[in-house]
Amino acid sequence: MISFRKKVIDTSDVMVDIIKVTKSYPPNVHALIDVSLNVNKGEIIFLTGMSGAGKTTLLRLLSRIERQTKGLVEVGGYDLSKLSRSKMQKLRRKIGTAYQDFKLLPERTVAQNIAITMEVAYKRPILIRKRIKKLLDQLGLQDKYNTPASELSRGEQQRVTIARAVANEPDLILADEPTGNLDHETTGRVMELFKECNKKGATLIIATHDESIYSNTNHRVMELYQGKQMFFDSQSKKRQLPSFVDELSFGDL
Amino acid sequence: MNFLFAVFQQTTRNLFQTWGSQVFTLLTITLSVLIFSFFYLVYSNMLNVGKQLGDDLRLVVYLDEEPGPELQEEYRYKILKFDRVDRIEFISSKDAYQRFSTQLGEDKDVLADMPDTFLPPSIEVYPVRSLDTLSRIKRFSDYLMTLPGVLKVQYGREWVERFYTFIQLLRIVVILSGTLLVLTTTLMVAHTIRLSLLSRQDELELLRLVGASSHYMRTPFFLEGAMHGFFGSTGGLFALYVLYNWIQLHFTGSTVLPIFSFTFFPPVILMIIISFSVLLCASGSFISTNKFIRL
Ligand SMILES: Nc1ncnc2c1ncn2[C@@H]1O[C@H](COP(=O)(O)OP(=O)(O)OP(=O)(O)O)[C@@H](O)[C@H]1O
Numbered sequence: 001m002i003s004f005r006k007k008v009i010d011t012s013d014v015m016v017d018i019i020k021v022t023k024s025y026p027p028n029v030h031a032l033i034d035v036s037l038n039v040n041k042g043e044i045i046f047l048t049g050m051s052g053a054g055k056t057t058l059l060r061l062l063s064r065i066e067r068q069t070k071g072l073v074e075v076g077g078y079d080l081s082k083l084s085r086s087k088m089q090k091l092r093r094k095i096g097t098a099y100q101d102f103k104l105l106p107e108r109t110v111a112q113n114i115a116i117t118m119e120v121a122y123k124r125p126i127l128i129r130k131r132i133k134k135l136l137d138q139l140g141l142q143d144k145y146n147t148p149a150s151e152l153s154r155g156e157q158q159r160v161t162i163a164r165a166v167a168n169e170p171d172l173i174l175a176d177e178p179t180g181n182l183d184h185e186t187t188g189r190v191m192e193l194f195k196e197c198n199k200k201g202a203t204l205i206i207a208t209h210d211e212s213i214y215s216n217t218n219h220r221v222m223e224l225y226q227g228k229q230m231f232f233d234s235q236s237k238k239r240q241l242p243s244f245v246d247e248l249s250f251g252d253l
Numbered sequence: 254m255n256f257l258f259a260v261f262q263q264t265t266r267n268l269f270q271t272w273g274s275q276v277f278t279l280l281t282i283t284l285s286v287l288i289f290s291f292f293y294l295v296y297s298n299m300l301n302v303g304k305q306l307g308d309d310l311r312l313v314v315y316l317d318e319e320p321g322p323e324l325q326e327e328y329r330y331k332i333l334k335f336d337r338v339d340r341i342e343f344i345s346s347k348d349a350y351q352r353f354s355t356q357l358g359e360d361k362d363v364l365a366d367m368p369d370t371f372l373p374p375s376i377e378v379y380p381v382r383s384l385d386t387l388s389r390i391k392r393f394s395d396y397l398m399t400l401p402g403v404l405k406v407q408y409g410r411e412w413v414e415r416f417y418t419f420i421q422l423l424r425i426v427v428i429l430s431g432t433l434l435v436l437t438t439t440l441m442v443a444h445t446i447r448l449s450l451l452s453r454q455d456e457l458e459l460l461r462l463v464g465a466s467s468h469y470m471r472t473p474f475f476l477e478g479a480m481h482g483f484f485g486s487t488g489g490l491f492a493l494y495v496l497y498n499w500i501q502l503h504f505t506g507s508t509v510l511p512i513f514s515f516t517f518f519p520p521v522i523l524m525i526i527i528s529f530s531v532l533l534c535a536s537g538s539f540i541s542t543n544k545f546i547r548l
């Protein structure tokens with residue numbers, strides 16, 4: 001595991017390198033068109049754009065759940081299109097994803113759901129339990145340890161998904177609409193957790209409609225519009241543009 | 254250590270999630286092993302019987318006249334040059350008469366009017382222990398027929414023939430039930446594992462997404478198959494043992510099976526049957542998971 005960390009993740013300062021990537025679905029849906037993105041190690045970057053713009057698609061390319069139609073996708077210095085199955089499995093264990101549709105196992109408890117990312121990395125059971133307790137505390141779910149996931153509210157499920165994504169301390173965290181169902185205060189807790197992960201060295205890519213979570217930061221924001229890269233610059237510039245796109249996408253949660 | 258723990262946890266989850274079909278599979282395997290090992294046990298005991306009987310079996314070569322010492326030497330030489338022949342014994346007409354009258358016991362009066370040389374002299378050949386196939390016995394007796402002065406060669410033909418046919422038949426039954434065992438266990442296990450896989454499809458999909466290694470995903474199913482094989486075959490052999498004891502209890506000492514003692518499998522054979530079943534079931538699960546678990 002340690003040698004892998006050195007080999008795969010630490011080869012350069014670049015965590016994610018996407019060059020002129022196009023993703024088409026048959027017959028003629030173009031989810032992404034000529035998108036390029038470069039994320040440095042330890043960076044936090046936001047991905048915005050109205051519903052159907054291609055945010056989820058972009059994140060899926062990064063863990064090779066989908067493969068690009070054209071272009072290059074590199075994660076941790078590895079060209080994903082050339083990575084063997086077992087290397088990809090190893091790499092995925094270093095990528096934590098909070099899925100937009102949660103992907104929780106309904107009949108398993110909250111703790112069992114979160115444990116999965118650590119279990120596949122063969123972490124010790126005691127360690128897993130401790131980590132889960134801490135995460136649940138941080139996310140305000142301390143009394144849900146043994147609750148089946150199916151009995152949780154949407155907002156609670158969302159937080160469990162986030163806990164699962166970060167539990168194994170991945171080097172890259174992909175969060176797809178992580179605060180979509182959360183109130184202001186809980187959103188704050190989630191962002192705190194993300195910041196903590198970032199301080200420990202994780203790179204974060206956060207797809208969101210929620211302007212409030214990036215408007216007061218100086219992290220980069222990438223905006224997609226119908227699969228095209230509309231805008232990719234620092235925060236200050238973005239605020240000068242008409243944001244009709246954001247307005248539209250709020251309705252789509 | 255952590256890997257073993259994870260695998261163990263996954264396996265128990267599987268077993269509980271589809272316990273209905275698990276039990277059914279276990280029963281099928283138990284039954285297949287029982288059927289196969291039953292016939293195999295009977296077969297191997299029959300082979301033993303063949304060996305035991307071989308001690309008593311002899312070929313009787315009837316001669317047209319009493320051989321003199323020179324001729325006896327010649328016969329001895331010509332028959333004993335076969336290394337399969339243990340020994341031969343010359344029976345004169347008078348010896349034969351004596352024997353016959355002893356056999357008749359109280360009825361020996363019927364012989365009263367007969368001359369004591371009315372039975373032909375003969376040579377008894379004791380070779381049959383190692384003549385384990387019928388065709389060998391036949392060939393040997395054909396050879397004996399070519400010796401000078403031989404009237405007839407007898408080897409309890411019908412009885413021996415029937416016995417060997419029976420053993421042939423048993424052999425076929427053993428092979429058939431063995432094939433049945435292979436088919437049912439592999440297919441049933443493959444089927445159950447498929448059900449397990451289907452019932453855990455969402456979880457497997459998720460495991461794939463979070464980067465579980467192929468080993469992590471497959472080993473529990475592999476173990477599940479191996480467990481079916483182990484418990485199924487152990488159960489089947491145990492059932493056979495119970496059946497065996499029951500037969501022992503009810504038939505030994507009676508006149509049905511007086512000639513030979515029926516023995517159970519030695520430990521080595523038990524081990525072989527169990528390991529073979531484990532192997533079969535593991536490969537059944539391999540077939541299923543191979544189709545199913547892809548990245
Ligand atoms: N499996 C698929 N097959 C066909 N088309 C797809 C598939 N997945 C996504 N698309 C299409 O690709 C486009 C981009 O979808 P994507 O899910 O990336 O959007 P998004 O930006 O995540 O939207 P949202 O904000 O609603 O989550 C959409 O037009 C969608 O219909």
Ligand SMILES: [Mg+2]
Nearest residue numbers: 055056100176
């Ligand atoms: Mg999306």
